[in-house]
Amino acid sequence: MAKASKKSHKHKRNKKRKITILHPAKVEQPLILPFALLLANKFLKLIGFVEFIDGSVEWDESHWKVSPGNLAKAVILATFMQVRAPLYRIKRAFAGYDTEALFGKGVMPEHLNDYSIARALERINALVMLMNISLLIRAIVQYKIRKSINESEEELPRIGWNNKKLENPTIKYVLEALEKAYFVKEQEDTYSYGFYSEHQQLTVTTVLELLDIDIEEFLE
Known part of the structure; x- marks a missing residue:
């Protein structure tokens, strides 16, 4: 067996290398919009859910960062996530999602906290309805x-x-077909999407066609 040169090892030990350590928290991840949430969001838009709630309860816009209707919508959308989130973890569940696209300009995940949601539900007094x-x-x-x-x-x-x-597909099949498909926010009002396989693309596009939904309509 060949022996390694001691001189070579010494040279490697003395050689200085510049090492840059990237802290995970400082690496920005793009915001996403899962198709499963956008599907539920589309139906909520069709029935005018947010407008109905906001017009049915008393609230002062200057004292609320997020309207009662949008807070109630957050509770509903959370039920369409891959991992269900209890009310006190909804803020955490929306981390990494483009909440401005779902709930309006300036709305961040931290605004969907349990205190704000409880405040909204107290006024609506209808968690069962949601x-x-x-x-x-x-x-x-x-x-x-x-x-x-x-x-x-x-x-x-x-x-x-x-x-x-x-x-006879079930709702479980539909949500599982869409759960790994999502938009990625590139910049303001600019999104992209893709598929990890041809089979996933075929599945997602077929499901949406059967629901009479165009992918681009999700962002309207």
């Missing part, structure tokens, strides 16, 4: 995608479980 709306959105999505499949005259791609034909 959960019912979450269930309603799930029911509408499931009904709509099944209806589109039954009415479709074209043969759909095999995007079901184990690449089988898609028949």
